[in-house]
Amino acid sequence: MTTGRDGTAGVTVALTGGLALLEREPGDDDPVWLTEVRRSASEWVGEHGFPTHKDEDWRYTRLEPILAVAFERASPGLGHQRALRAINGLGAGLGGARLVFVNGRFVPELSRVEKLPTGAIVTNLASVLAEGGECLEPIFSHTFAPFHHAFAALNTVLSDDGAFVSLAANAVVEAPIELVFFSETDGAPLVSNPRSVVLASPGSQATIVETHTGPPGEVYCTNAVTEVILEAGANVAHYKIQDEAESAFHLALLDVRQDRASHFSSHVFALGSHIARHEVRVCLEGRRGGRQPRRPVHAPGRPAPRQPSPR
Numbered sequence: 001m002t003t004g005r006d007g008t009a010g011v012t013v014a015l016t017g018g019l020a021l022l023e024r025e026p027g028d029d030d031p032v033w034l035t036e037v038r039r040s041a042s043e044w045v046g047e048h049g050f051p052t053h054k055d056e057d058w059r060y061t062r063l064e065p066i067l068a069v070a071f072e073r074a075s076p077g078l079g080h081q082r083a084l085r086a087i088n089g090l091g092a093g094l095g096g097a098r099l100v101f102v103n104g105r106f107v108p109e110l111s112r113v114e115k116l117p118t119g120a121i122v123t124n125l126a127s128v129l130a131e132g133g134e135c136l137e138p139i140f141s142h143t144f145a146p147f148h149h150a151f152a153a154l155n156t157v158l159s160d161d162g163a164f165v166s167l168a169a170n171a172v173v174e175a176p177i178e179l180v181f182f183s184e185t186d187g188a189p190l191v192s193n194p195r196s197v198v199l200a201s202p203g204s205q206a207t208i209v210e211t212h213t214g215p216p217g218e219v220y221c222t223n224a225v226t227e228v229i230l231e232a233g234a235n236v237a238h239y240k241i242q243d244e245a246e247s248a249f250h251l252a253l254l255d256v257r258q259d260r261a262s263h264f265s266s267h268v269f270a271l272g273s274h275i276a277r278h279e280v281r282v283c284l285e286g287r288r289g290g291r292q293p294r295r296p297v298h299a300p301g302r303p304a305p306r307q308p309s310p311r
Contacts, residue, residue, distance in 0.1 A: 033137045034129060041156040050150045058149070061277050066249050071191040071221055073158065074103035082215055083182045084110060094209060096175025097122045102182050104192030105161050115175065119168030120206070122177055125195060126161040139197060139227055151251050155225045159195035162225075167204035167234070176207040176239075183214035183222060183248065191221040198227065200234035200262075211241040213272075214248055221249040228254070230262035232286060237265045244273040253279045260286030 051058035083102045087110050099122065100110035106124035113122050128136065140156060163179045181194050198208060212222055222244065228236055244250045250273040256264055268278055
């Protein structure tokens with residue numbers, strides 16, 4: 001263990017392969033409960049390790065090429081010039097809010113939050129945690145424990161930021177909310193661990209468009225967790241565009257919990273990445289919850305990235 005600036009114990013991930021070099025010091029803004037959750041997740045990973053081909057859910061996912069890379073965590077000071085060009089290449093957007101993250105960290109100068117109705121909050125997760133984030137404690141504690149695999153726990157340990165979308169009761173966001181995650185390495189192989197949370201109160205509605213991309217030819221790994229919690233009668237449509245570089249790796253968990261009479265739909269467009277995995281877990285916690293998961297759509301004329309079908 002190491003000691004952070006605030007005197008609390010640092011969190012070190014005891015892993016094999018290149019990811020063993022990753023270490024996270026507690027942030028100045030981390031609430032006490034989050035430091036404890038990160039420590040528990042780190043200990044879980046150290047005890048259980050990564051999935052293998054003997055695990056049924058992972059038998060078709062090749063992890064060896066990922067674990068063999070000596071990934072580093074991105075420095076907050078890394079420039080955003082290529083990200084700026086890439087974001088500009090996306091055009092004016094879909095007419096609503098757009099949050100942009102570079103290497104898992106929020107970049108406000110590239111983002112746009114406007115035209116939101118009363119009761120809708122679209123911001124970055126780190127800003128919510130900096131204020132205590134009590135509403136997030138049960139969510140962070142929930143994700144890695146029941147699913148028993150190292151990458152969700154690793155995200156819990158190493159995540160710096162992500163999107164936070166909160167919809168009050170009966171709030172309706174007409175324009176899609178864009179979440180753009182861009183990776184740039186500056187020469188060294190980097191790993192990012194974006195963590196996003198969508199909270200939909202009773203009767204609320206929204207469409208989320210989540211995009212992951214990066215410059216061609218670079219080696220990086222995105223290990224993303226997106227959590228969507230729908231209360232009674234809420235309606236959320238989620239679209240994911242995975243357009244990583246063909247030399248990159250992409251691992252993702254979409255964790256959905258639905259109350260009664262809620263409706264959730266998921267659409268995945270897998271366009272890039274050398275090895276990719278998009279895992280969907282849905283828990284129906286109330287009666288008459290509806291879900292429509294869609295199988296990944298691959299770009300015509302390009303080989304499909306190596307990934308299992310979503311579950």
